[in-house]
Amino acid sequence: xxxxxLVLGGAHIDRRGRISGTTxxxxxxxxxxxxxxxxGGFNAARNLARLGFDVTMISPRGxxxxxxxxxxxxDYAGVHDRPFVYLDRKTPSYTAIIERDGNLVIALADMDxxxxxxxxxxxxxxxxxxxxxxxxxLFDANLPExxxxxxxxxxxxxxxxxxxxxxxxxxAVKLKPCMERIDYLFLxxxxxxxxxxxxxNDPAHWPSLLGDIGLKGGVVTRGxxxxxxxxxxxxxxxxxxxxxxxxxxxxxxxSLASGVIAALLGGKPxxxxxxxxxxxxxxxxxxxxxxxxxxxxxTLKQALSLVPQARILx
Numbered sequence: 001x002x003x004x005x006l007v008l009g010g011a012h013i014d015r016r017g018r019i020s021g022t023t024x025x026x027x028x029x030x031x032x033x034x035x036x037x038x039x040g041g042f043n044a045a046r047n048l049a050r051l052g053f054d055v056t057m058i059s060p061r062g063x064x065x066x067x068x069x070x071x072x073x074x075d076y077a078g079v080h081d082r083p084f085v086y087l088d089r090k091t092p093s094y095t096a097i098i099e100r101d102g103n104l105v106i107a108l109a110d111m112d113x114x115x116x117x118x119x120x121x122x123x124x125x126x127x128x129x130x131x132x133x134x135x136x137x138l139f140d141a142n143l144p145e146x147x148x149x150x151x152x153x154x155x156x157x158x159x160x161x162x163x164x165x166x167x168x169x170x171x172a173v174k175l176k177p178c179m180e181r182i183d184y185l186f187l188x189x190x191x192x193x194x195x196x197x198x199x200x201n202d203p204a205h206w207p208s209l210l211g212d213i214g215l216k217g218g219v220v221t222r223g224x225x226x227x228x229x230x231x232x233x234x235x236x237x238x239x240x241x242x243x244x245x246x247x248x249x250x251x252x253x254x255s256l257a258s259g260v261i262a263a264l265l266g267g268k269p270x271x272x273x274x275x276x277x278x279x280x281x282x283x284x285x286x287x288x289x290x291x292x293x294x295x296x297x298x299t300l301k302q303a304l305s306l307v308p309q310a311r312i313l314x
Contacts, residue, residue, distance in 0.1 A: 009041025009140030037073035047258035063087030251290030
């Protein structure tokens with residue numbers, strides 16, 4: 001029987017405009033427009049379902065066509081979709097402008113509906129049952145601070161493993177009050193800096209800085225530079241895969257989190273788990289979508305050939 005994962009967080013529409021030529025700031029740029037379902041938690045949920053896990057997703061949603069699009073994407077990926085639907089409100093959205101090489105120029109997040117996911121929602125019978133049945137709880141920082149605290153408190157009271165995705169520097173700081181109840185946090189250097197208040201000259205010091213605010217384990221990504229991962233007292237560094245045909249970097253961090261979580265649930269150590277996360281990220285950036293529809297346990301295994309061995313720092 002596959003292990004169960006409960007995901008709580010962002011499930012919305014991603015709108016991405018890709019500039020077709022050289023980016024000119026403060027001017028009109030020719031390009032193309034693309035829309036698909038997205039959200040940190042939702043991207044991770046779909047990746048994990050494609051990797052063979054039994055995944056349930058709980059998130060607020062509007063009663064609009066965009067909300068229906070998100071529901072259809074969940075069904076297509078094999079995710080058990082359990083939304084809180086507000087018929088008179090619009091589904092949240094994320095709008096990004098991306099350069100020709102796939103890198104982000106700027107983005108706007110219209111996430112007001114996530115404020116409606118208040119802690120008392122966790123008391124609903126179906127939500128309590130989902131917590132009871134799961135092996136791991138994964139959430140993202142799109143939700144209100146008090147809800148994040150309640151999620152981690154409930155999960156830890158039940159003895160569940162807890163993982164989180166930081167989403168952005170502004171949202172990452174909402175995780176501070178519950179940091180000691182998170183087993184694995186996935187974040188980039190800007191988000192880590194927002195949490196710790198400083199950025200070390202040596203990235204190998206990230207685990208100690210994050211440990212000072214209570215974090216047990218996690219992954220700090222650094223773009224195309226070596227990332228740092230730590231868990232169970234071990235710290236490793238890994239050079240991300242060198243992908244020649246980058247299509248779109250959207251969702252890379254969410255897929256990295258998915259690959260790491262999948263490997264950790266399979267009993268692998270952090271030095272192996274981070275390689276699987278990097279392989280999942282490599283597959284994602286080769287796809288125009290935030291979730292590579294070809295992702296599977298087999299394609300992930302094949303993609304490991306792109307990823308070097310991790311360096312064990314201590």
